[in-house]
Structures are given as C-alpha cells and as structure tokens.
Amino acid sequence: MANKGLHDARKVKKDEFYTQLTDIEKELKNYKQHFKGKTILCNCDDPRVSKFFYFFYSKFYTLGLKRLIATCYKNLNPDLFSRNLDEQAVYCIYDGKDRANDVITDYDTFIRRNEWGVLKGDGDFRSSECIELLKQTDIVCTNPPFSLFREYVSQLIEYEKKFIIIGSVNAVTYKEIFTLFKENKIWLGQSIHSGDREFGVPDSYPLDAAGFRVGEDGKKYIRVKGVRWFTNLDYKELHEKLTLYKRYNEKEFPKYDNYDAIEVSETKDIPQDYDGVMGVPITFLDKYNPDQFEILGMSASAGYNADIVGLPKLKAIKDARPLIDGKNTYARVFIKRRGNK
Secondary structure, three states: OHHHHHHHHHHHOOOOOEEOHHHHHHHHHHHHHHHOOOEEEEOOOOOOOOHHHHHHHHOHHHHOOOEEEEEOOOOOOOOOOOOOOOOOOEEEEEOOOOOOOOOOOOHHHHHHOOEEEEOOOOOOOOOHHHHHHHHOOOEEEEOOOHHHHHHHHHHHHHOOOEEEEEEEHHHHHOHHHHHHHHOOOOEEOOOOOOOEEEEEEOOOOOOOOOOEEEOOOOOEEEEEEOEEEEEOOOOHHHHOOOOOOEOOOOOOOOEOOOOOOEEOOOHHHOEOOOOOOEEEOHHHHHOOOOOOEEEEEEEOOOOOOHHHHOOOOOOOOOOOOOEEOOEEOOOEEEEEEHHHO
C-alpha cells in the first residue's frame, strides 16, 4: 500500500516526497491574510523546480510579500529527482525586482536579476547558514523530511517562526508534537482531512506501492495515505463549532478500565451532554476547535507518560492504552468540552 511506502521511507530516510501544486494552492489560500509584508522561507526546495517556490513567486505581488527565500539540499541540477553525489545546495532570494509571472522561462536572466548562489554546506536546515536565513524570515512553508519531522518542528518553535508544513498524521503521536497540540501551539490545516495525496519521487525510488504512476514526462509519482498540513497560523475554519447530536448513555459510551474517561470511537459521536473526559480517535484533531474543546492528553502504545497522557491511571496496568473489559483500544486523545456547553 502507499502508506507502507511512506513507512519504509522513514526507515531508510528516503525523504524525497514532492508536494503537488494543487495541494499547495488548496491549503495556502486559507492564510492570505497572514502573508502581506512577510518574508517567506521554503528551506527544503530547489527554487528552479519547487512548487512551493513557484506558488509564492507567481503570487508575490498578489499576496504583498516582502521577500521569498528558498534553499535546497544538495541539488544543483534543475532535475529535482537527480541524486548525483557531486551536487551542491543552492539558494535564491527573490524580492520582486522583476515582476513575477506564472512561469519562469529564462533562468539565466532570473538568476542575474536576483540573489542566487551555491551554499557553502549541503543545505541541511540545521546548518548555520540555513539557520541564518531562517532568522530573516517570518513564515516557513515547505515539505520537510518526514524522518526529521520532530527536529524540524522543534527548530521552528525554538526560533519562534510561523509555519505551514506537510507531514504524516502519525506525527501527532510524537510526544514532542502532541505537546504542541495540547498547548494550542500547533493545529492541523484545513484542506486535508482524509484520503491520500500524490507526491513526486526520485527516479531511483522503487515503485512497489499499490498507488503509483509514471507521468508522460517520465517522472514517478506515488499516492500516500495519512498526510496532513501542520500550522501555527490561525484560519477561519479552525473556529467552526463541531455540531454534536448524540446523547450520553452508558451502553454506547463505556468507561475505560484504567482511565476516568469514556470511549468515543468516532468523532461524530461525541455526546453533547457529557461533561467529563472523553477518549476520541486521533483524527479528532481534523475537527478540533480550541474554543469548543480542551485537549487534556493522549494515550498511546508508546507507554505511560503523565505529562502526555494527562490523566492518572485508575489501575496499575502496564499498557498505556485505554482498556475496556481488559481489551486494548486504539490510541486516544483525551478531551473535555470547554465550559460544559
């Protein structure tokens, strides 16, 4: 399956998954009010072929941007899928000297009229020269390496940057990432709540997943399940109230053996009249409204951590996942309605 390909990619650190323009456009249209007068950084992107760079370059004046910066990891060849070991990392700083068009047709002219060059290092986002560029920016928007997602987000938080990035929904179970959700410092984006998305992959990537294709241009693409946008920028839909229509009853919503909370197996079934703690699926975060609910913690198979779980155990049971009649359930996010309304 395609999500198996993503899992395997994490193990071997094959992080070359390239986001499609249609997915970028659907998400970024929700943040237009945040872009005016801002410097944007795409620090996992070759500016000559990156769809993130293309989006911001083509809409530079429409969005009222101040500056656009892009860096890439060991890639000097315009073919984004090249894996030549002799490649070097490049950067571009665009400040609107030439009026942005939908297509950059002449890179030689474009490079001469803008700040463009080769980085001293390999373009790793953790390198000192890339951090210096990060310090100059207001908003970061890219598809970071999935295998380094924890570290990537931690850096953005450390330097107090706003961001819109794409990653695996499983990242919400990482204690470092979930803590940010719990503290309302990060949310899932608006445009992807389910299904799979298509990504470009290198020529060398093995097409052993169920959902793959080779385009007319010879480039490879795979479909990946369970991807989401992660952001700390506010947007209108984040505050849409989830309509609750069910009423609580003990039979449909049993209590856990080891936590003082009830099981709600589907987000749509959250009871409107229950004032206590509820365990809901991780995908609840797709519908999370911080004005309507409070996130108390999360219980998963990684083990019991009081700061992450947020609830004391009722029984000394080794497994951290909530149990019902001695049987494990899936990972759950513990929530409570705000103001009991």
